[in-house]
Amino acid sequence: MKILRVDMGERSIAFEEEPESYQKWWGRGLIAKILTEEMDPTAEPLGPNNIFIVTRGPLAGTGFSSSGRVSVGGKSPLTGGIKEANAGGNVGEFLARLAIKAIVVKGQAPFGFAGVLVVDEENARIEEAPELKGVGIYQTADLLRQRFGDSALVLNGPAADFKMNVSAVMCTDREGVPGRAAGRGGLGAVMASKGLKAIVLRPVNKKVPLADEEAFVKARSELNKYILENPMTSKVFSTQGTASMVNTMYHLGGLPTRNFSHGQFEKADNIRGTTLHQVITQRGGAGTTGHPCMAGCLVRCSNIFPDPDGKEIVRALEYETLVMMGSNLGIGDVDAIARFNRACNDLGVDTIETGAAIAVAMDAGLWKFGDVTAVEEALEHIRAGDILGRVLGAGAEITGKVLGWHRVPTVKGQALAAYDPRAVKGMGVTYATSPMGADHTAGHTVAFKVDHHSPEGQVDVSRISQVKRAAYDVLDLCSFLFSATAEHTDKIMELVNSATGSKFGPEDFEKLGRECLLMERDFNARAGIVSAHDRLPEFLYRERLQPYNLVFDVPREELNKLFSRL
């Protein structure tokens, strides 16, 4: 497979055949492989020695459901460790049609340079695009389409121009709307620090070749059956979207509310999945649930949230945003949250980290919880890049340090996602130990049949989940397949073999996950992130979470066993 290598310092571009040792790796795994082998883990995240990577999975473009996610990676300015973030949309598919496995960007253009990497079937080039600096994501996409025609886009926004840690990498969806965020870890700032504002992937009108089409079709149809038979993947996601989690977390008493000070939100009804479905379908117009972000998706968790007149506000309004820019700010106005979401997308920022930073500022007394206007102002500060905007844009941990506030929900410098770890302790274990920092996708545990309030067995649950989730990320399969395909990962490996000609065995699915985690741990250890950093902030051990009176009480010695028993 081809790797497109770009040096923004030299302004050079080369297509290379991947080395043999990279062949089995894709997505998050390829990122771990390249970063552990090709960079000094102590390099400064926003300096020339970091590497920015865009890659995809082996099934992208094959038409298999949920297989076209795109992974971006590099050393995170937020955590100081290795980072992979992935998103849906059409970038994975476009990379596959271009027969490119990864784009690897090194070096650094002179300060202030704003470039676009344009890739088509024949070649790739860097063009200057100073007009994109400071321009919102939606307008950036329009400008790029005018200049280069319809393309899949990988973008960073105005926040990344300021090198803000909250900066996401934004990607286009099936319809070319740049609302799919590879949100976490500040990778938008890493991309921007290279002098790269956008990657434009031009369409290729060719099918992605399959090594064994017959075997592929057979394996795919079996997997499709599991997907269509499972209530989550066939129904819940396509009606409620990820917002179905609001109800679950409310009942567990772990729905982050007012900067993690309560586990239930009195206005939770307003943001529940069922409510969201009702509002969207009643308003109609552009609004829809069951929207696929990528071609061929059977799960269709995405939605388009319309205003009362049916005009699109944002796609997709998701659980993490509903909580981190909603209940955790004391806000239950779903229209306001949708507007925040659109503004965050346009700024190119992670709604989790940005919401968490605003929540810390509210908790510290800068604004009142529940104040919609304050959030709008906060986002305008970020857009303006003034001092307050830059503080918030530096993320929750720095916001807390600047304001001298002690209730700061971060691990390794990155904000907790929308699950209070006192009520879902397996998630707390993941937050504490994942090489990614406090990242829900790194080892989601809510679906496990355990007593989430008990500290017992949570390390095992998190370990199982972290390995499996890492495997999904290596293959850049959407983890929402999980409930349908968890027991059929042998079939997934067959599908991969039939598509690419690889020789994976059934046990290789989890092996990829384990090996990926070990590479990431190795990178982090050499970057100076060690087991002392595998812990939650102290207030979660001390402050009791109501209504179930919970603290986080998984002992640290237990946490330290997670990876020693991998």
Next chain:
Amino acid sequence: MKILRVDMGERSIAFEEEPESYQKWWGRGLIAKILTEEMDPTAEPLGPNNIFIVTRGPLAGTGFSSSGRVSVGGKSPLTGGIKEANAGGNVGEFLARLAIKAIVVKGQAPFGFAGVLVVDEENARIEEAPELKGVGIYQTADLLRQRFGDSALVLNGPAADFKMNVSAVMCTDREGVPGRAAGRGGLGAVMASKGLKAIVLRPVNKKVPLADEEAFVKARSELNKYILENPMTSKVFSTQGTASMVNTMYHLGGLPTRNFSHGQFEKADNIRGTTLHQVITQRGGAGTTGHPCMAGCLVRCSNIFPDPDGKEIVRALEYETLVMMGSNLGIGDVDAIARFNRACNDLGVDTIETGAAIAVAMDAGLWKFGDVTAVEEALEHIRAGDILGRVLGAGAEITGKVLGWHRVPTVKGQALAAYDPRAVKGMGVTYATSPMGADHTAGHTVAFKVDHHSPEGQVDVSRISQVKRAAYDVLDLCSFLFSATAEHTDKIMELVNSATGSKFGPEDFEKLGRECLLMERDFNARAGIVSAHDRLPEFLYRERLQPYNLVFDVPREELNKLFSRL
């Protein structure tokens, strides 16, 4: 010896006899001993599980020159590692007269509590003092004297009320002026986080007992001879003060100028030690050089800097301030620098970290280098505790992160002191490897007879200096004795034995230094600070420093050998 133990959470106080294992330790060594044994190194620096310590040396109050420094310690909110900072003045002597070896403060009062720990010969108590919140250091000292009478004071200022990382612990000098800063590492914020605004040590009209007065007098007179015979300790310091270093660093091409962008300052003449001496003596009035900060000091490096009318602006105007709030901001107006210094003292902030943060902000374009008004404004922002003030108050590293600026001269989160490590490479090794972060006092190398521009042998030079400096800090002897006593540390140990009845041998001086460093390294390792963090910022490896065209080029493998060969 007695240890005064205070729990600000329980509001409890107890005098305890020190355990046997603590007996040989004083100052920086006792801090390392207590912190490694009594606290979890992963504890949050501003939380209840950090420990704030005030201690002194074995010769405090004995009348031996330069022996009365006070050490304060705790886990640093700036570096996340162990921190000891020490200061001159009268606190060490007062502790000795009270027969107290250390004050150890644990726990945390409820948020917003402002207490004063009052210690007299009979007992100790905590009194509330809400009127001190937000009040400048000078007025705080006045208020405390009005309430409690003349006392030695350990204070934190308005910056610490905001939990700013630049917060120093301020101590009174011989005349009760609170201008002696235990500046580095944000320990003022640690003290304030306990709910403690001030420690008031009441005078005791008793001599400090000596174990063997005859031997003491004999050893002291020998050491005094060395001090009085040495040109540095007998003349240079008492006329030029520490500002004598300006000339040295200018000629080495390592005088930090405009955020470490040049090694010589075109207005260096204005801030040289000889100029300072001339200005002070010409103006007269309150102004003086050769001012002793503590009783009995023969070195007398301190000064009182007067305005043109002879009225005191600040005491003492020192090298680090002249550079970090002078040349490194592009400012050569010594009156302005003296005013900045007074304002910093009154805020209770470290002039090094504060100056470095302002320099980063200037470099990032927030103000122009050389703008005196901008610095005055910056200090007013810190006093107001507004967002910009809090960013600067968070220190140089966070200022850089917030502003998205890449030229940030910090190690382990703490700003480099006033020596460019590209021109004094041994100092660079100390900055990179010291458990204290980039701290000049931790292993000063300028006086070594080596080629400071060459990378060769600098690790050895730094190691030797770090061990010796640690030993001076353990004994809370002023390191300015160094040039006179470097070859007579056996005599120093004799003096300690004669004062306290200890049985140290001549080799124990360096042994104390080595063991102290090892304890500190152990604390840091358990706090998650490992050899990956023993490095300088990348721009010092990349940007050539003029006029001598230097980069920092001591290989990392060499740095890693420093402690492995301790």
